[in-house]
Amino acid sequence: MATPDRTPARPTPEPRPLTLKPAPPSSKRPVSRRDFLRRAGQGTAALAVTTLVPKDFLGRPKIFSKEDFSLKHFVEMTAEEKAKRVHELEEIYRKRFNDDRISISTTPAKEGVLWGYALNIGKCVGCRRCVKACVGENNQSRDPEIEWIRVLEMEKGTMELDESNCYYDHERVPEEDHYYMPVQCQQCENPPCVKVCPTTATWQEKDGIVVVDYNWCIGCRFCLAACPYFARRFNWGEPTWNGAVNPNMHYLGNRPRFKGVMEKCTFCIQRSREGQYTACVEACPVGARKFGNLLDEKSEIRQLIATKRVFRLKEEAGTHPKFFYFID
């Protein structure tokens, strides 16, 4: 039996004990991003095709699933078809994960809501608790490892992303003379990923969230190439979870994905559309993350945009993100 190559993405370290004081000067320097990350031991996987029709985690044939041939694009399904589809999926998932609490919602966008996000880079300490919370909340694959949020460690004095390091691994954070810039899907108003998708498998919902129909994506990865924020992730192998999954699922959000399709941050669609904050907002120990309705003049996010020094990433790209960074 063959062992496929593991993803080279370095495992994210467990969150470190948090100190708001600078780390002692003796702490190790981060590994330079310029240490080339060449892959070790690649390519000599023992090779065998075990069976021509292997099964995926749902017991369906891995290569050609009959299910897909009878499925419509999500936006073309009637309410009854959605209900039927969700019911079938719930049955399968409950059995597979041995969890009767699993429910899949298809809650649509509310009128008068346009979600926006703001992140205080003056406060972020780079603890990566948001990353960990996101992985758990959104049922990201543990092996191969998929993370929707990437926290960049930046040297003070520069905003140059090419100088950032996402593999920092210190005893304590924040590192002296550094600041942190977490990046996830910026939920662009003018999303290049949606434009290039050849099958309309990814689109922008009325509340501004860019979603993916995991059963419609053909896995061409054009959207990954088109995203200026490295916010999209591909399932290079069959995803795995360490037993339990988050049972509160949304069809366009955190339901388990499968091999060969794209996924991305959805502003925790399963939470935000039910009136909750996203998992990353709740997990942030320093309150650097803010989330709210951009169309509501009284919302915290509108106040922040009006009163703080706000900027958006790569504004020159013309993507108009609804993800704002700010400094007090």
Add this chain to the structure above:
Amino acid sequence: MKFLQFVGASVRIALTGSKRYYAWLLACLTVTLVGFYYYLYQLEHGLIVTGMRDQVSWGSYIANFTFFVGVAAAAVMIVIPAYLYHVTDFKPVTLLGEMLAASALIMCICFVMIDMGRPDRVWHLLPVIGKPNFPVSLLCWDVIVLSGYLIINLFIPGYMLYSVYHHKEASKKILLPFTYLSVPWAVSIHTVTAFLYCGLVSRPVWNTALMAPRFLATAFAAGPALIIIIIQIVRRYTPYGSPGEKFEIPNETIYKIANIVVVALLISLFFTFSEVFTIFYSAGAHKASMAYLYFGFDGHPSLLTPYIWASLVMNVVAAVILLIPATRKNLITLNMACILLFIGIWIEKGMGTVLPAFIPSPLGEIWEYWPSNPEALITLGVWGLGALVFTMLAKIAIQIETGDVGR
């Protein structure tokens, strides 16, 4: 009925031949089957068996796809002189050019299919049953122009051979419109392929208006260079093209094609120079990827650095050989130049164009890609399939044209 006779004869011709022919087919088939085996392996485990990851999400497959779109488009460089300028000695070559275009397109379609995470859902691209994002997504345009060009390049030689087989005069009313159509269509396939890349704001090094012109220039050098080699192989092993035969392809014709190659190659070198100057002199946002490609980072050469310099040297040497009349009109040096520039352009246009755009990643991460062994073997398998298809198509064409149909 008549059509079935023609198809039957074609299949018979393709599957019968000398021992040497069978040995060649067997060699191609072996490479193809090895690739197919590893493709099944990839289907089972996912694209994780390749060297690609989120950081570098397109690799060997898309690089080779890009190159062979160019080879397919290059047939037009034979068709234009033959049908627009009535250079009569180019006419026997057009048949080979069209067969090459069809084979290259089949390879392109294979490369795209094997790169897909969910090839079982390819029907989502089709109208009515699927939901194509037309006209916004350039990939939809690519599906249209590539399949259209494949149909054109199978129809034109197919109809001509059908007429020859049944001893009829091929109707110019049918043939000429398609031949003329094939000229802009060839340009379109490579333009659309370039637009896939240059339309992305996320990859500064691709985001250049010179992408499509550069693609066409390199295509019109590499494709006809391959045709020069193919003509000589065909002349050597078949009666087609030999001196004194009805379908003679004299050396003079080869030298004329070499003229096309050298002009295209010089334009392509000029484009490369223009691109490199703009990027390095302005030293702006585009520089990181180009610097990675040509010099690596912090004094360490990248995995691609030796290849891109080798490519540049090969292209320049080939250009010099082709510029000097004495070496251009010597088949040995001419062939050397053709092989050099074919490899040089394959490097420049494949890995040299596709990979650097991903390095550094949009968030500045340096992650180097190299194809895994299964990935390399699958790529090789598609090359094997292309050789197999071209050999059989060329044999059918040659034997029907020369009247050796074994009836």
